[in-house]
Amino acid sequence: MHDQLYDWDRTHHWHAFTQMAEYTPLVIKRAEGVWLYDTEGRRLLDGASSMWCNVHGHNHPAMNEAIVRQLHRAAHITTLGMTSDITIELAKRLVDITPNGLNHVFFSSDGSSANEVALKAAFQYWRQCESPQPQKTKYLTFGEAYHGDTIGAASVGAIGKFHDLFKPLLFDVIRAPQPDSRRLPKGLNGDESAKFFLDEVEAILCEHADELAAIVIEPLVQGAAGMVMQPTGFVRGLRELATKYNVLLIADEVATGFGRTGAMFACESEGITPDFMTLGKGLTGGYLPMAATLTTSEIWNTFLGDAASGRAMYHGHTYSGNPLAAAAAMASLDLFEQNDLIANLAPKIEHLGNRLAAIAEHPNVTGVRQRGMVIAFDIIRDRVTGETFAPETRVGQRIAEIAMEQGVWIRPRPNMCYAIPPLAISIDEIDILMDAIENGVEQSVTEAHSSPVSMPSDRILR
Ligand SMILES: Cc1ncc(COP(=O)(O)O)c(C=O)c1O
Missing domain, CATH: 3.40.640.10 (Type I PLP-dependent aspartate aminotransferase-like (Major domain))
Known part of the structure; x- marks a missing residue:
């Protein structure tokens, strides 16, 4: 059934903002809180709030x-x-x-x-x-x-x-x-x-x-x-x-x-x-x-x-x-x-900010920005000259791929990284999200410096 679903997904289901010729199925069968569970048994933190939508977490009893x-x-x-x-x-x-x-x-x-x-x-x-x-x-x-x-x-x-x-x-x-x-x-x-x-x-x-x-x-x-x-x-x-x-x-x-x-x-x-x-x-x-x-x-x-x-x-x-x-x-x-949700965001926003400040120290990170529960930064080859990494290095996309290996789903973007988690995310879960992003930056930049990989870009466009 699993293989058949993948096959049908690639063949019959035309995805938004996705180059279907390069698409690898990612099929979620259940979600709870900030976590998505896929058909391969993986658990992924929803770092993009299912396209910037989810607020209180998935499968919330009161919502249901x-x-x-x-x-x-x-x-x-x-x-x-x-x-x-x-x-x-x-x-x-x-x-x-x-x-x-x-x-x-x-x-x-x-x-x-x-x-x-x-x-x-x-x-x-x-x-x-x-x-x-x-x-x-x-x-x-x-x-x-x-x-x-x-x-x-x-x-x-x-x-x-x-x-x-x-x-x-x-x-x-x-x-x-x-x-x-x-x-x-x-x-x-x-x-x-x-x-x-x-x-x-x-x-x-x-x-x-x-x-x-x-x-x-x-x-x-x-x-x-x-x-x-x-x-x-x-x-x-x-x-x-x-x-x-x-x-x-x-x-x-x-x-x-x-x-x-x-x-x-x-x-x-x-x-x-x-x-x-x-x-x-x-x-x-x-x-x-x-x-x-x-x-x-x-x-x-x-x-x-x-x-x-x-x-x-x-x-x-x-x-x-x-x-x-x-x-x-x-x-x-x-x-x-x-839940007095807006007032209770303050410590989460602060924690996100603190974690972001640590990432800002990385020599290949620039343009660090935050508004509330939205964080983003750019990846750059040279902070002084403003030179960016060549598109073939796919450095932004690699951050998302590496984060995914660590159980965190964020949207891949060329030469940048952002996260916009559900407002219900806990401080511990923020750490999981930011650890994965931090590791993603470290590893993707090392790869980009050493051996630029030539892989299909634009697999996911938005
Ligand atoms: C600011 C803004 N306006 C409008 C839209 C379009 O909304 P929808 O995708 O629900 O049509 C989006 C979607 O990302 C958005 O970010």
Whole structure:
């Protein structure tokens, strides 16, 4: 059966972001807490939270029970013209926990769709607001942003490897430089760092505000770009600039939401309310697909009118607001409250930081960064010249492979390493994660220095 599963997996199951010609099956048959158990009897620590989703650990009894309880009531009810009670309760709860003023919730099924909703609603807003400005049709995005893979979300993203091929299908956007703390001139600190990037944005806004519908940002951390981190105050300043230049602000918290950066939401730690906030991944604790787009009453009101006004949001997905997913989201939020989860992250964040500081000492490690429970660093051949290892050495991928031999699963990335474990990880488990990463760095760099191996790259692309 085991061999047959592998065969079917390679033959019939087309995996996301995976070169199937080089794919080696990794089949998980059970998961519990931060641990994944595969069909070969291995136990792997889930260092990427099953694609940045899992919050409370796998197979959590309270999460399971909430989903089963809802299953016995109703598995799916549409939100087109009706809804289920639990979906309403979730909408109200999201309004209560997100930054003040985000009063309305539109549900969808994945982060890309939540961003499509925000992009379309921002466009529509400028056509039906009190002083319409139909020429405001463009979006301002940042460096190697990533907002999903549907055509609209890909248009506002800029990861060449993923999206360049599709350029003829994508719409034009205006791109600001990446607000990447590694790019800051030496000697800047505190507010000066945020100002450095905000000045770049303001120069663009001066020229383009009239045609811009919205600014789209992954607040604090640009995930798929390589856990690229912004200085504190940048998002707050961006909010001020958006208001000053009359452009809407879309905060894509699909990855940063639900505690990843150490606060419930990145926008909360920056003390701002965006015009749209998109959520996904951790919304259901990582148990079921669900996403949401929240917005303010000012925007929502412009969508109201009689049926003939054409002001409704003509967008929707069959499984939007699915009650099973809503039940999982409610159970996840209960766990946040019952366990005082955000406050209790502090020692874990500190411990991750301490372990990271030790890795930072390695002569081939640079760009060490952390935001809450997200850590990352770059691998470099020469810190002084900035020379990187040749791609054939696959040094980033080797870190992940070596970590896996030691029972830790992290996503392979060329010339860098990141981890984003479930928030439920314990201090001891953080040590297991960081020991494996530390060994991975040591061994992969030694290999890269001595005999560059030529192996297939890109086996896993994201
Ligand atoms: C910031 C951000 N936005 C949007 C998405 C897309 O979400 P999904 O994969 O659920 O469509 C992702 C996924 O990684 C993301 O990191």
